[in-house]
Amino acid sequence: MKVDHKGHTTIIKDTEGNTEAFLKKLTDQYNSFKETNLILDITHDKSVDMDGIKLFKELSKVHKKAKKSFVIVADEIDFNKVPSSLLVVPTLLEAHDIIEMEEIERDLGF
Secondary structure, X not given: OEEEEEOOEEEEEOOOOOHHHHHHHHHHOHHHOOOOEXXXXXXXXXXXXXXXXXXXXXXXXXXXXXXXXXXXXXXXXOHHHOOOOOEEEOOHHHHHHHHHHHHHHHHHOO
């Protein structure tokens, strides 16, 4: 797991290629990330599927409840099958764009 901070956003990259182990590490260390917007980069894990993505639902729900963005970057999935409760994008640039838009919405009171 590689952690990088950019402003009000924390980018966490899965370096092991194991979604369940990544989620466990992330959950164990969540208190150190809960005050920032999160981008989870799981593009390194080529075996990730929709079931693996759905494992992040609960963590995403908790993070969004705290008025912070939670975006997953995954590239080899069918984006039409992603549940509406999760934000999944194919690139880091799109993840940053989504966070910017959500920050603006929060600033405007939406």
